[in-house]
Amino acid sequence: MKKCAIALTIAVLAATACSRRVVEESVDTLTATGWNRYRMGEYALAIEAFTAVIDAIPESDPRHLAALYGLATTWNLRMPVGDQDKDEARRLYDRIIELAPASDLAGWCLLGKARMIHLVPVGQEPDYDAVREAYAETYRRFPEAHPGHEAFIYMEAARLVQWTPQATRESAAALKQFIAQHPTSDLLGAAYGLLATCHEILEQPRERLDAMVLSATNRVVDPDSPVQENSWLYWQIATVAEFEVGDFETARHYYRQLLDEYPQDIRRYGAEKALRRMDALEAKLRAELKNDGEA
Amino acid sequence: MIGFLRKQFALLMVIAVYVWAIVAIAVYRRAEAPPEAITLRIGHWQLEASVREALDHMAEQYRREVNPNVYIVQDAIPEMVYGQWLTTQLMGGTAPDMLEIGLGLPYHLIIQYYNRYFLPMSDIVDLPNPHNAGTPLEGVPLRSTFKDGMRNSYIEELQQFMNVPLSQFGVRIFYNRDLLMALTGRETAPSNYREFLRVCEMIKAHKDPEGEAYIAIAGSKYHLPMWESMMFDPLTYGVSRVADFNRDGFVSNHELYVGFKTGRVDFEYPPIKARYRMLREVSSHFQTGYTGLTRDEAVFLFAQKRAVFITTGTWDARSLQQQAEGQFEVGVMDFPRPTADDPTYGSVVEGPTYEKPAGGFPFAVTRTCKHPEVARDFLLYLASHKKNEELNKIIGWIPAVRETKIDPFLEAFQPHLVGVYGCLNLFLGGETWVKWLQLYSLYQVQQLSYEDMTAEFAPFYIKHGLKDYLELQKDWRRGMQKNELFLAGIRADAMLAPDNTSRSKWLSYLSLTTARQVTPEIGQVSTVKMVMGERSLPKHGPYEYSPEVIAAVKARLVGNE
Numbered sequence: 001m002k003k004c005a006i007a008l009t010i011a012v013l014a015a016t017a018c019s020r021r022v023v024e025e026s027v028d029t030l031t032a033t034g035w036n037r038y039r040m041g042e043y044a045l046a047i048e049a050f051t052a053v054i055d056a057i058p059e060s061d062p063r064h065l066a067a068l069y070g071l072a073t074t075w076n077l078r079m080p081v082g083d084q085d086k087d088e089a090r091r092l093y094d095r096i097i098e099l100a101p102a103s104d105l106a107g108w109c110l111l112g113k114a115r116m117i118h119l120v121p122v123g124q125e126p127d128y129d130a131v132r133e134a135y136a137e138t139y140r141r142f143p144e145a146h147p148g149h150e151a152f153i154y155m156e157a158a159r160l161v162q163w164t165p166q167a168t169r170e171s172a173a174a175l176k177q178f179i180a181q182h183p184t185s186d187l188l189g190a191a192y193g194l195l196a197t198c199h200e201i202l203e204q205p206r207e208r209l210d211a212m213v214l215s216a217t218n219r220v221v222d223p224d225s226p227v228q229e230n231s232w233l234y235w236q237i238a239t240v241a242e243f244e245v246g247d248f249e250t251a252r253h254y255y256r257q258l259l260d261e262y263p264q265d266i267r268r269y270g271a272e273k274a275l276r277r278m279d280a281l282e283a284k285l286r287a288e289l290k291n292d293g294e295a
Numbered sequence: 296m297i298g299f300l301r302k303q304f305a306l307l308m309v310i311a312v313y314v315w316a317i318v319a320i321a322v323y324r325r326a327e328a329p330p331e332a333i334t335l336r337i338g339h340w341q342l343e344a345s346v347r348e349a350l351d352h353m354a355e356q357y358r359r360e361v362n363p364n365v366y367i368v369q370d371a372i373p374e375m376v377y378g379q380w381l382t383t384q385l386m387g388g389t390a391p392d393m394l395e396i397g398l399g400l401p402y403h404l405i406i407q408y409y410n411r412y413f414l415p416m417s418d419i420v421d422l423p424n425p426h427n428a429g430t431p432l433e434g435v436p437l438r439s440t441f442k443d444g445m446r447n448s449y450i451e452e453l454q455q456f457m458n459v460p461l462s463q464f465g466v467r468i469f470y471n472r473d474l475l476m477a478l479t480g481r482e483t484a485p486s487n488y489r490e491f492l493r494v495c496e497m498i499k500a501h502k503d504p505e506g507e508a509y510i511a512i513a514g515s516k517y518h519l520p521m522w523e524s525m526m527f528d529p530l531t532y533g534v535s536r537v538a539d540f541n542r543d544g545f546v547s548n549h550e551l552y553v554g555f556k557t558g559r560v561d562f563e564y565p566p567i568k569a570r571y572r573m574l575r576e577v578s579s580h581f582q583t584g585y586t587g588l589t590r591d592e593a594v595f596l597f598a599q600k601r602a603v604f605i606t607t608g609t610w611d612a613r614s615l616q617q618q619a620e621g622q623f624e625v626g627v628m629d630f631p632r633p634t635a636d637d638p639t640y641g642s643v644v645e646g647p648t649y650e651k652p653a654g655g656f657p658f659a660v661t662r663t664c665k666h667p668e669v670a671r672d673f674l675l676y677l678a679s680h681k682k683n684e685e686l687n688k689i690i691g692w693i694p695a696v697r698e699t700k701i702d703p704f705l706e707a708f709q710p711h712l713v714g715v716y717g718c719l720n721l722f723l724g725g726e727t728w729v730k731w732l733q734l735y736s737l738y739q740v741q742q743l744s745y746e747d748m749t750a751e752f753a754p755f756y757i758k759h760g761l762k763d764y765l766e767l768q769k770d771w772r773r774g775m776q777k778n779e780l781f782l783a784g785i786r787a788d789a790m791l792a793p794d795n796t797s798r799s800k801w802l803s804y805l806s807l808t809t810a811r812q813v814t815p816e817i818g819q820v821s822t823v824k825m826v827m828g829e830r831s832l833p834k835h836g837p838y839e840y841s842p843e844v845i846a847a848v849k850a851r852l853v854g855n856e
Contacts (some may be wrong), residue, residue, distance in 0.1 A: 032791055039453075039784040040410050070787065077780040108786070119776055122769045146801070150808065157813050161820040163830065186802065190809040197817055222803035224417070225454070226438065226446045228810070236542045243838060246847030264443075266649050267544045269713050273645075281840070285849050 027053050027063050034070045043078040047071060065105055068096050076112060086116060107147030110138040114151060118158065131158050149187045152178055156194050163201060172198035189219035205244040212237045213250070231265045234258040238274065248278045328366035333666050335673060336391035337658070338370040338384070340377040340398050345613040347371055349689035356685075357676050361426075365669055374398060385412045385661070392664035393674065396458055396657055406452045413659040414667055415455035419675075420445060426679035431698050440680070442652045442697050452781060454788070454803060459674040460654025461686060463693040465708040466521050466608045468630060469615055473623040474603050478509060484604070484628040488573075488640065491631035495580040498603050513602035514581030517590035519739070521606045526630045527574045528717025529648045530640065533566035535718045537836035540825065541818060546718040548767075552760045553825045555753070557832060562749035566643045567719060571738070571745050573640070578739060586739050594618075606630075609708055613691035616704070627707040649714035654695045725763035727756050764826055771819055778811045 034049030053067035072092035075085045093109035100106055114134030120126045135155035142148030156178075159171045175195045179188065192215035199208035216237060221228050238254035241247040255271040262268075300307065328334045337350065347369055354367035370391050372380045378399020384390035385408060394413075396405060420438040427433050427440065438445040438456070442463060448456045470484050475494075478501045485491045495511035502508055514522075538546045538554035546554070554560040562568065578585070582596065597605040598618040607615070612627070619625045632647065633640035658677075660670045676682055684699040693701055693708055701709065721731055734752050737743040785807060789800035824830035835841045 035784065035787040035791065038787070041407060066790070073783045073787070077776075077783055079777070079780060081776070115779060119779055120772075122772045146805075150805075153809070153813055157817055160817055163820060163824055186805050187809070190805075190813060193809070193814065194817075220802050220806045220809070222799065222806050224799060225451065225803065225806075226444050226449050227451055228806055232543050235544050239542045239838065243835075243840060243844060246844040246851070248848060248851075264652055264712050266651060266716060269646055269649065269715055270544060272713065281845075281848065282852060285845070285852055289849065289852060 027057055031063065031067050031070060034067065034074075038070070038074055038078075041079065043074055043083065046074050046078075050074065059099055062100075062103075065096050065100055065103070068092050069105055069108065072096070072109065073112065076116060081121065090116065104142075104145055104147065107138060107142035107145050110134075110141065111147045111151050111154075114138055114154070118154070126158075128158050128161065131155075144182075146186075149182065149185050153187050153190050153194065156191075160194060160197055160201070165202060168198050168201045172202070186220055189215050189217075192218055205240065206247075209237065209240050209245050209247065209250065212240060229262065231258055231262040231267065234261075235267050235271070238271070242274060242278065248282065251278065327368050332364050332366050333362075333669055334366045334368060335393065335664070335666065335670050336368045336370055337393040338372060338381070338391035339395035339656075339658075340372055340374045341395070341656075342371050342373060343610075343614055343690070344617070345690045349686050352689060353677055353682060353686050354673075356682070357673055361672070361676060362669065365673065367673065381408075388663055390661045390663055392666070392670045393658045393660055396659050397655075406450060409450055409455075409457045409659065410453055412662055413457055414662055414664070414671075415453070415457060416448070416459065416659075416671070417456045419671065420448075420456045424675050424679050425672075426676045426682065430680035432680045432696070437675070437678075440678070440696055441654055442695060443654045445654065447654045448657060451807075454785065458657035458659040459678050460657045460695045461674075461677055461683065462609075462654075462656035462690070463652060463695050463710070464609045464655045465650060465693065465710055466525055466606060467707050468604050468606045468628045469597070469612075470604045470626045470628060471597065471600060471602075471619070471623045472626040474509075474600055475626075478603065484626060484631075486629060486631050488631045488633040489637065492576060492580075495604075499580065503601060507601075510582045510596060510602040511580035511604060512577070512582075513593040513596040513605040514578065514585035515588040515590055515593035516586050518593055518606055519578070519586070521608075522577060523574070524717065525606070525648050526577065527570045528719065529645075529715045530570045530573060530643050531566045531717050531719040532645055532715035533643055533718075534560060534564065536838040537564075538718070539837050540832065541821070542837055546720065548720040548722050549764055549822050549826055551718075551720055552723060552756075552764060553822075553832075556757055556760070556826070556828075559832075559836065562745075562753055568745070569640050569643045570719065571748075574739070575741070575745070579741070584740075586736065609692050609705060612705060616691070627704065629707050645715045647711040647714040649716045650710035650712070652710055652712070656692070656695070721756070723756075723760050723763040724767050726759050727763045730755050730759075761826065768819070768823070771815075775812065775816070782808055782811065 030049050030053045034046045034053070037043070037046035037049060050067045050071040054064060054071065057064045059065075069092075072089045075092065076089035078084055090113060093113050096103075096109045097106045114131065114137075117134050118126050118131045132155050135151040135158065138151035139148045139155060142151070156171050156175055159167050159174075162168075172195060175191050175198065178185075179191050179195070182188070185191070192211050196208050196211035196215055199205070199211055212233070216230060216233050219230065219233065221230065234254045234257050238251045238258065241251035241254065252275060255274050258265060258271050259268060265271075324334070339346070341347070350367065350369055354365075357367070358365055376399075381390070381394065381399065382404075390412065396409070396413075400408070421436045423434050424432070424437045424440060427435065432440045438448075441460060443460070445456055445460070448458045448460060450457050468484070472482070475481055475484060475498075479494050479497045481494065485494055498509050498511040500508075534551070534554070535544065535546050537559045538550045540550050540553065541547075551560070560567070582588070582593075582602070585593070593602075593605060594607075594611075594615070596602045597615070600623060605615075616625050630648070633644045635641050635644070637644065658674055660667050660674070664670050677686055678696060680696055680699060683694045683696040687694040687699075688702050691702060691705070693705060722728055731752060734743060734748045738745065738748045782804065785800075785804045789797060789804045792800045821830065825832065833841070
């Protein structure tokens, strides 16, 4: 009986050791598995995977924080909305910020919390003051990191939605400052895009056009994706140049760029017609000028 | 013994049937392929004989030219049950190795199934197709060998290429050449709209051997949308000049509503009026009661030589040819267009209908496939320059691969890559949409005039459209939350990516974030303000020159000279 008990204990210990080793070996893959489950919409399994990592390794390990972040995100965003636990998500985000306040992950957590304020349930309007403040805090604490830049863009977008000249002017000033301070930011194109919107609201077509051109020049496009493209942006720039500014050179340049880069685009007919239309208008105006001169 | 048999009869029967099933399956499988062979199953919903014949032929060629040990077995499933069949097979782990995707399931389920049950193809799209050696596409990255650049194969939600398209599709008008000749004396169908109407009138004036008038066009509720999208809707392209407020080249439902509400456009606007006039003119040559008829009833009329024209897509081309075999010759024509000097349509007709090149007949490899590399290789074989041409020639479809020859019968199906498109989206959901459908269906069957239809609808649309529009906005906010869910997954992908792919993943994340969450919210607010009348609109339409712009152009010309 005694021998049996010893054998059983050894077996249990061996099994535990094996299981620990298995967990230790698969921590990295478990986090990836958790995210894969998340993407597949299997949130309970995602939570299980992230929790297994959290339970297996100490808080000081960055992988622990990464799993905490996965868990927080799952509770925050899982569908249906009724299954979400925003309080738990907020608590987990705060825990990460507390454990590693200077890490990029803390920045993403701050941004996650700000997005929770912004993305209100259907039928409600966000408290835009609180939203902007939450984004501002993220940007203040992470002015040189991805989450900080993303927060800044969201903050200015949240300011622009007021659609008032005062807020728009403030936003334009902030965007110009951001552009000057972060000339290599991956979100430079987005910042110029927002600046173009500022000038649209302020009814400044020339400035709008300039900002749109810079937005196109600096726009981030995933090179692997065949569906992300600039054709619509070229069309917008060309038509603003043609119909709002009367800058036919810029208009021609972007209509042609559209035709060259996207020969199968649906706007091709419109672009070809626009090139002919501008030529015709210029010819007509030249004739008028000539007649006026002769008269 | 007899007592035992009697007592256990039911059980013994079950066992016997089970054993019979095992033996039957073993025998069938043996007949399909030798025991040591690699057998790949391919599932699709194309019951047309030519598709099955073509796939069998290509499988035979693959075995002869590439791998003598590979046998392809087809599971051709009827359209009606394809979605359920696919779901059952995938969930049960018994799905074929390659599956055609796209029918019978909502988009969000297709995404989930792709993610869960299919192998991504992204790792091969930038590599040359090995079966293109010695062809004009040798060395060209796989995705660049397709006419559509594999755009339709890319699933943005997964950031992966998931399938290989094998064909392209288009819609045209088919006609009975013999009957056209007999009734009108014409060898070919007219490409001019007015002539087309005249020919229809001539056809209607003749009676068949039973004494009934011939029908010019076989129509049905299945066929009407094809006429609408290919012939009537493009007339409304001009609406964009006054209502494309955000300058994206399209007129969305809310832009159209703003256009109507602000009086910039109404049902008297020539492009809109022309669209409904043409519908009335063309549909008056359909058989009576066409809106209540199904596809088969229209095809039957055509096959029975009682109607001269029918519209349908390349997918029906061979079937129609086969049905007509020995009875009459089938011709294919483009949709007739009014000329620029047409008194009614000349001012609004601008060009042919734009047709976006899009790959169809797409196949993906399932995760349960025991030989995924072989399955992929077979799909690459079918997507190679020569073989794609051959496959589609047999089926009677358009190849999906560039620089391939098209069957002469299908020449009229060459897509129009330069053209116009519809800009009249009246859908705002709710009451206005129900009202529109009621009135429009009465107009289609000539129980309501255009004047009466629009006089009743326009005020209703303007009055109730705002409520319906605001209700639609709830979907927009739901969409924001779904985007957030999706983007968090993409962000995690970037965070966990190894150094060599991390940059590309971050770029993907940032561009998607900007496109899906930043820009739309501003656009949304801008639109709501426009709809609510809180944002002033420029005096001129988005594609109309203002005097200030004319002055600026003039000033520049003066400066240059």
